[in-house]
Amino acid sequence: MVVDDHPMWREGVARDLTDQGFDVVATADTVASAAARAGAARPDVVLMDMHLPDGSGADATARVLAAHPAARVLVLSASDERDDVLDAIKAGATGYLVKSAQQSELIEAVRSTADGQPVFTPGLAGLVLGEYRRMSQSPEPDAPVLTDRETEVLRHVAKGMSSRQIATRLQISPRTVENHVGASLRKLQLGNRVELARYAIEHGLDAE
Incomplete structure (x- = not known):
């Protein structure tokens, strides 16, 4: 499923994926439509933009996974801002690719995501791993205590x-x-x- 609010970009990506043998089961242009269509179409991989008219890609990722937990979300965004990347991953995205990527990189990223492998634009993987390491070593002071x-x-x-x-x-x-x-x-x-x-x-x- 391809989620993006720019029709030409959305349709172009869907067409490229179809040409490479993928089955594009749905497209969406808002957070609400992404959640609804993910629940109905049950895609294996969701290509997610980070900026949608009714919310962020992180919001959409969380709602898509709530509707269809088995989906794997690969963000495809023009933004490589730290907060956007971390918000997307914390919401459940398994990878993050910027839109400057080549078509061959995108196709390979979709295949890797479908296989359960995390995919990141060079430079972003270190950012995500560093944040996870910081979180695991520095728990929040008010974090609840489990037995x-x-x-x-x-x-x-x-x-x-x-x-x-x-x-x-x-x-x-x-x-x-x-x-x-x-x-x-x-x-x-x-x-x-x-x-x-x-x-x-x-x-x-x-x-x-």
Whole structure:
């Protein structure tokens, strides 16, 4: 799915992708339409602009992933500003490419994103990794405290394990796992398991 409020750019990118064998299942030009069409069309990859008439690309990314959590969002923006990049990644985007990229770079980036690989314009990857490192080493002073068991469950959530797999690993019941997940969601004020996994990854729990 291609999300951009400039018709010529949106249609040109969609056409280029189609020419390369991709199936463009939808296009959108606003945050609201992106969320609605992602839920209906269920795209594997979403190409996302950062500046839309009714909100930011970060807002749209969050709403697209809420509607279709399995989607992978690759930002394609004219902006390489630090705040735009970090806002997009924190909202759930898996990569960030500036619009000055060559067509071949874009096509390869879409393929890599579909395969689950993060893709960044040179220079931006270091920015994102540095921010994640800072976040994991310098927790917010008012960050909620999770119990040891909640942290242990969260670590496995970050690795993509299901409740049943976590239960088997920790030798507890799936219901107990869900209770710990629910408690963590409440403490961290997060909306769902996808956001919980993202929080864990951002704080380095998946590497422990």
